[in-house]
Amino acid sequence: ETGVTQSPTHLIKTRGQQVTLRCSSQSGHNTVSWYQQALGQGPQFIFQYYREEENGRGNFPPRFSGLQFPNYSSELNVNALELDDSALYLCASSLYGARVRYEQYFGPGTRLTVT
Amino acid sequence: SQQGEEDPQALSIQEGENATMNCSYKTSINNLQWYRQNSGRGLVHLILIRSNEREKHSGRLRVTLDTSKKSSSLLITASRAADTASYFCATVLRMDSSYKLIFGSGTRLLVRP
Numbered sequence: 001e002t003g004v005t006q007s008p009t010h011l012i013k014t015r016g017q018q019v020t021l022r023c024s025s026q027s028g029h030n031t032v033s034w035y036q037q038a039l040g041q042g043p044q045f046i047f048q049y050y051r052e053e054e055n056g057r058g059n060f061p062p063r064f065s066g067l068q069f070p071n072y073s074s075e076l077n078v079n080a081l082e083l084d085d086s087a088l089y090l091c092a093s094s095l096y097g098a099r100v101r102y103e104q105y106f107g108p109g110t111r112l113t114v115t
Numbered sequence: 116s117q118q119g120e121e122d123p124q125a126l127s128i129q130e131g132e133n134a135t136m137n138c139s140y141k142t143s144i145n146n147l148q149w150y151r152q153n154s155g156r157g158l159v160h161l162i163l164i165r166s167n168e169r170e171k172h173s174g175r176l177r178v179t180l181d182t183s184k185k186s187s188s189l190l191i192t193a194s195r196a197a198d199t200a201s202y203f204c205a206t207v208l209r210m211d212s213s214y215k216l217i218f219g220s221g222t223r224l225l226v227r228p
Contacts, residue, residue, distance in 0.1 A: 042218030
């Protein structure tokens, strides 16, 4: 177990709706990254948060947004859901600073189905 | 396109046999990592090999890195049914003050009892 938790485990939404996914980082970690993993594919980087600010973004539209809170927990918000948003959403926490090893510790994921 | 590409896409072996998975990547790297994912679950970090290392061991895992060929391999020795999972290689891409992991599409390993 990595100590990273995500909620909910599964979620079903309708096209056009909005969704919020939550993540609690591993204790002592200051950085959280979100990934989208479509079925049969590797995870794709959405964005990263460090010190409560977006600190890097992948090739995802602005309707994907996030927050990081002072306790380093995080939310991923997706507006105007599309069918292609159906995927496993993974949160990963890490410690960014001197002598960083770039290892990330993943939560179990949230399976989002858009109908 | 993804930085890392694993080969083969799927591998089926008998328990006790060795499993070898390969990963190729495109740009220079700081390190390369291997992760494991059980069906539809989160990824578990297995091993990290730095760009100045050529081989690394962890239990039944052996990872090699050839930076001249931009490739890495993961060997699982004496496989067990519990090793059945998807295995991904990941490289680090620095972005200003942040970084991201770039994953390949994975190798799906089935170990038959």
